[in-house]
Amino acid sequence: MRKRYSLALIVVLLIALVMGAGFANQSKATAQDEFVFGMILVGPHDDNGWSEAHYNGGLYVEEHVEGAKMIWIDKVNPADSPELTMDLVVEDLVSQGAKLIIATSDDFKADFTAVAPNYPDIVFIHVSGDGVWTGEASENMGNLFGQMQYGKAIAGCAAALKTETGKIAYLGPLINNETRLFANAVYLGAKYCYEHYRGMDPATLQFTVNWIGFWFNIPGVTLDPTEVANAFFNDGNDVVLSGIDTTEATVVAGQRSAEGERVFSVGYDYIDTCAEAPSVCLGVPYYNWGPAYVTTVNAVKDGTWTQSFDWLEPDWSDINNPDTSIVGFAKGTALTEEEAAILDEYTAALGAGAKGEEGGVVLFQGPLNYQDGSTYLEDGEVATPEKVWYMPQLLEGMIGESSAESE
Amino acid sequence: MTAFRKILIQISSSTVLGILPLLVGIQVALVAILLILNNENVEPRAVYDLIYERTLSLPENRANVVDFWLPILLCCCGLLLTFTAGLWNIGIEGQITMGAVGATSIALFVELPRNEQIFTELFMAGAAGGAWALFTGVMRTRGGVNEIFGGVAMNFLASSFSSYLLVAPWSPPNATGSATVRFPENAILPSMDDYRLSPITMYITLTAFIFVLLTLSGSRWGLQLRAMGKNEKSAQMLGVPTERNIWLAMLICGIMAGLAGGHLVLFRRANLPANVSGGIGFLSLLVVLLASIRVRWVPFVSFAFALLYSAGLPLRTRLQLDASLIGIFLGILVFCVLIFDGVRQRLKERVEQRKLLAASGGEKSPPPPTVEIQIGQEASSGPGSN
Numbered sequence: 001m002r003k004r005y006s007l008a009l010i011v012v013l014l015i016a017l018v019m020g021a022g023f024a025n026q027s028k029a030t031a032q033d034e035f036v037f038g039m040i041l042v043g044p045h046d047d048n049g050w051s052e053a054h055y056n057g058g059l060y061v062e063e064h065v066e067g068a069k070m071i072w073i074d075k076v077n078p079a080d081s082p083e084l085t086m087d088l089v090v091e092d093l094v095s096q097g098a099k100l101i102i103a104t105s106d107d108f109k110a111d112f113t114a115v116a117p118n119y120p121d122i123v124f125i126h127v128s129g130d131g132v133w134t135g136e137a138s139e140n141m142g143n144l145f146g147q148m149q150y151g152k153a154i155a156g157c158a159a160a161l162k163t164e165t166g167k168i169a170y171l172g173p174l175i176n177n178e179t180r181l182f183a184n185a186v187y188l189g190a191k192y193c194y195e196h197y198r199g200m201d202p203a204t205l206q207f208t209v210n211w212i213g214f215w216f217n218i219p220g221v222t223l224d225p226t227e228v229a230n231a232f233f234n235d236g237n238d239v240v241l242s243g244i245d246t247t248e249a250t251v252v253a254g255q256r257s258a259e260g261e262r263v264f265s266v267g268y269d270y271i272d273t274c275a276e277a278p279s280v281c282l283g284v285p286y287y288n289w290g291p292a293y294v295t296t297v298n299a300v301k302d303g304t305w306t307q308s309f310d311w312l313e314p315d316w317s318d319i320n321n322p323d324t325s326i327v328g329f330a331k332g333t334a335l336t337e338e339e340a341a342i343l344d345e346y347t348a349a350l351g352a353g354a355k356g357e358e359g360g361v362v363l364f365q366g367p368l369n370y371q372d373g374s375t376y377l378e379d380g381e382v383a384t385p386e387k388v389w390y391m392p393q394l395l396e397g398m399i400g401e402s403s404a405e406s407e
Numbered sequence: 408m409t410a411f412r413k414i415l416i417q418i419s420s421s422t423v424l425g426i427l428p429l430l431v432g433i434q435v436a437l438v439a440i441l442l443i444l445n446n447e448n449v450e451p452r453a454v455y456d457l458i459y460e461r462t463l464s465l466p467e468n469r470a471n472v473v474d475f476w477l478p479i480l481l482c483c484c485g486l487l488l489t490f491t492a493g494l495w496n497i498g499i500e501g502q503i504t505m506g507a508v509g510a511t512s513i514a515l516f517v518e519l520p521r522n523e524q525i526f527t528e529l530f531m532a533g534a535a536g537g538a539w540a541l542f543t544g545v546m547r548t549r550g551g552v553n554e555i556f557g558g559v560a561m562n563f564l565a566s567s568f569s570s571y572l573l574v575a576p577w578s579p580p581n582a583t584g585s586a587t588v589r590f591p592e593n594a595i596l597p598s599m600d601d602y603r604l605s606p607i608t609m610y611i612t613l614t615a616f617i618f619v620l621l622t623l624s625g626s627r628w629g630l631q632l633r634a635m636g637k638n639e640k641s642a643q644m645l646g647v648p649t650e651r652n653i654w655l656a657m658l659i660c661g662i663m664a665g666l667a668g669g670h671l672v673l674f675r676r677a678n679l680p681a682n683v684s685g686g687i688g689f690l691s692l693l694v695v696l697l698a699s700i701r702v703r704w705v706p707f708v709s710f711a712f713a714l715l716y717s718a719g720l721p722l723r724t725r726l727q728l729d730a731s732l733i734g735i736f737l738g739i740l741v742f743c744v745l746i747f748d749g750v751r752q753r754l755k756e757r758v759e760q761r762k763l764l765a766a767s768g769g770e771k772s773p774p775p776p777t778v779e780i781q782i783g784q785e786a787s788s789g790p791g792s793n
Binding site for chain 1: 461467471475566567570574579586588603675676677678680681682683684685686716717719720721723724730731
């Protein structure tokens with residue numbers, strides 16, 4: 001009886017699982033003029049942060065390139081999708097006709113680089129990677145990124161204009177070249193504005209970095225960004241800048257402000273981040289991937305794509321132009337008109353510096369030292385792109401870890 | 408005896424009563440899943456079509472399902488031993504994690520000729536998983552710590568240890584991340600030429616399955632484990648070395664779980680990621696429970712789970728279903744089947760009581776004798792009866 005029952009259980013389960021299989025359709029061929037591109041997102045596509053900015057960039061492509069169709073998968077990370085591997089994801093996207101695959105996290109670097117050579121006819125774009133520079137990337141793989149260090153410097157400036165305690169903090173993700181660069185850029189922007197616009201001694205500005213361990217909260221694996229943000233405010237910081245993919249810094253600042261505290265935040269990644277708590281939001285340096293993606297999609301579609309390392313500057317004529325600038329800064333309503341005007345002035349100065357114009361502010365210009373006192377840039381030396389990308393430490397004057405504990 | 412009672416007893420002896428609650432359970436689960444799909448504006452038929460198309464229709468898709476299946480089946484093999492002995496080895500997630508850590512410790516830091524490299528990695532995977540499980544067993548017999556609580560603690564410890572390794576000593580150079588660097592080619596398990604399948608893992612899993620099948624169906628040790636599963640104290644009084652058997656069952660289960668963890672890092676991932684076990688251990692616990700701890704049915708139930716698990720990716724990319732929904736579907740299915748299996752058991756007991764009443768002419772009769780255990784008979788009840 002029991003054996004018969006068990007046999008029946010198995011059979012019924014299997015039938016239930018594959019029922020309807022007989023009606024399976026063959027995979028639909030893509031339309032003649034359709035161009036399918038795949039997008040792999042590390043977080044939720046509606047995270048109000050990094051992943052949503054990419055997702056919206058994909059939608060922009062669909063809108064601006066005839067026949068373009070995006071297929072996407074989000075939450076490709078060990079917490080949400082431990083069963084997924086890059087091989088499986090790429091195989092699935094290619095089976096749906098993708099001719100271009102965009103991976104949007106530095107966390108994908110090793111696996112994406114390993115998979116790309118298996119599909120020589122597909123173009124792989126790794127956003128925020130450096131495989132083309134290092135020579136690890138196969139010929140069908142390119143890199144794309146925006147020069148967010150400028151947006152971050154503007155963010156740091158906004159924080160410096162607003163702080164009354166002279167203590168600002170940076171909620172960092174994991175530690176690598178990219179994240180160190182951005183933390184350093186925030187610090188330099190804050191230091192410059194604290195000195196030049198506030199007339200304060202930059203040595204009295206306390207700038208603290210704490211890394212949570214990943215781009216967003218993974219319970220049990222990372223530090224909880226909500227707790228870290230609260231700890232920052234408890235320690236007397238009155239502005240917390242976010243370097244992670246999600247919006248905890250802004251949310252926590254909003255909650256504490258509602259309780260009567262004078263605290264502020266600066267978001268990251270996504271243009272509408274301030275909507276989480278407009279009254280405390282000083283602004284957000286954001287990515288606008290659409291135009292760059294359109295260029296890439298058109299090149300692949302036309303067969304003119306060649307491997308390149310594209311680290312694109314903002315459109316300095318208007319960094320918030322949605323059709324031309326990859327990096328922008330959306331000012332928050334918590335800024336006064338005067339502060340907003342100063343930010344515009346600083347932004348213009350950064351643009352002039354980037355273009356090498358007289359009187360401009362060059363963000364990475366010596367003398368600058370690393371956290372351990374060793375020289376990063378000699379007096380007057382301007383950092384090369386490589387020196388900007390690969391910074392092994394935080395800068396002198398910053399509080400926080402430069403690398404993993406073992407180093 | 409009324410006519411109705413007679414009919415009821417007759418029906419009860421047929422398979423119909425056995426299957427009916429199960430069918431109802433699956434139907435309830437399907438209705439719940441349909442409601443969710445409807446809420447997501449997804450055609451149920453599209454889901455079924457896609458599951459078939461992307462898991463069973465092509466050889467490479469079937470190979471992917473098998474790659475999902477092997478580590479689950481390997482864990483199930485180990486759990487069959489512990490469940491039969493009446494042990495809830497909840498700590499299997501930690502054993503998988505430690506197996507992965509053990510394999511990684513060789514893959515990252517030791518360089519040997521290919522065969523020796525692979526052997527050493529797998530040896531370390533099994534040893535680490537086995538040691539982790541054995542410690543839980545020793546805590547149970549010597550420290551009086553129930554294996555459920557011990558297992559939960561060991562899971563937490565393994566997860567925290569693995570996270571620490573990724574943040575500090577094993578983090579990529581000058582950075583932190585969610586995974587170690589990719590292992591060198593020499594350290595990765597070889598794959599079949601045409602499909603992404605590891606022949607080594609296939610052999611290990613097959614060996615483990617045959618071992619467990621023979622152990623539980625025809626060996627003296629299997630008989631002892633079943634006796635312990637029925638009543639540990641009684642088994643001990645009858646001369647069964649319960650402590651040794653607990654240690655041995657936990658050790659072997661841990662070795663198998665560790666090897667599953669080794670497969671995950673040495674073949675599927677080629678690095679050690681955060682959350683490496685990814686719930687495979689808990690999934691295996693459900694599989695063994697659903698199969699009523701019957702060795703022969705475990706491969707089928709685990710394959711069905713692997714099939715659904717591997718269908719998650721195409722459901723996400725083609726129908727834009729959320730990543731968590733696949734887990735919810737599996738959970739609903741398991742929950743409903745278990746609930747209605749409980750109903751079935753209750754019905755069966757009631758009918759048997761009525762049978763006894765009828766046979767004794769309406770007088771109250773003593774409860775039925777306990778099940779006699781004979782070699783060749785598989786375990787038929789869940790753990791924890793001791």
